Amino acid sequence: MDKVTQERIGSLHPLVRNEVTQIISEIDKELTGRAKVRITQALRTFEEQNNLYAQGRTKKGLKVTNAKGGQSIHNYGFAVDIALIIDGKTASWNMNTDWDDDGLADWMECVAIFKKYGWNWGGDWKSFKDGSHFEKEFLKTPTGKLKINNWRELIQIKQDQAGYIIF
Numbered sequence: 309m310d311k312v313t314q315e316r317i318g319s320l321h322p323l324v325r326n327e328v329t330q331i332i333s334e335i336d337k338e339l340t341g342r343a344k345v346r347i348t349q350a351l352r353t354f355e356e357q358n359n360l361y362a363q364g365r366t367k368k369g370l371k372v373t374n375a376k377g378g379q380s381i382h383n384y385g386f387a388v389d390i391a392l393i394i395d396g397k398t399a400s401w402n403m404n405t406d407w408d409d410d411g412l413a414d415w416m417e418c419v420a421i422f423k424k425y426g427w428n429w430g431g432d433w434k435s436f437k438d439g440s441h442f443e444k445e446f447l448k449t450p451t452g453k454l455k456i457n458n459w460r461e462l463i464q465i466k467q468d469q470a471g472y473i474i475f
């Protein structure tokens with residue numbers, strides 16, 4: 309796992325850091341060819357989210373999200389975006405290439421491993437597909453099981469100063 313990925317895992321909600329470390333390690337074992345996985349985005353602050361939302365609306369550029377600050381699971385540290393780094397230098401979002409000649413598209417190998425750990429894939433969304441995005445679906449908490457992929461619930465939960473939900 310590269311240093312950038314490691315640092316970004318450190319920005320996730322403390323309750324999923326170990327799991328994501330495990331997921332990335334498992335992916336690293338599976339991808340044995342020219343491609344390595346990198347986390348390109350983990351925690352995104354409400355302010356950063358609002359700036360992204362403005363893109364293609366009040367700011368120039370193409371629309372990249374339908375979520376305002378607080379409406380993305382990234383804002384709570386329960387989502388990651390990935391890219392593949394080819395030959396250690398070029399980022400790729402190609403979902404079909406089999407970079408390690410094992411008969412499976414490397415991207416889909418990543419998808420399978422994330423799903424195995426209970427993460428939803430943005431590539432499965434019906435509208436506004438986001439193939440680089442994964443988010444945790446449920447979280448075990450001291451008080452039970454919390455459905456994570458529902459910002460309307462998350463936004464009501466108290467956060468610490470770093471923006472992490474407190475259970």
Ligand SMILES: [Zn+2]
Binds near residue numbers: 382389441
């Ligand atoms: Zn994302």
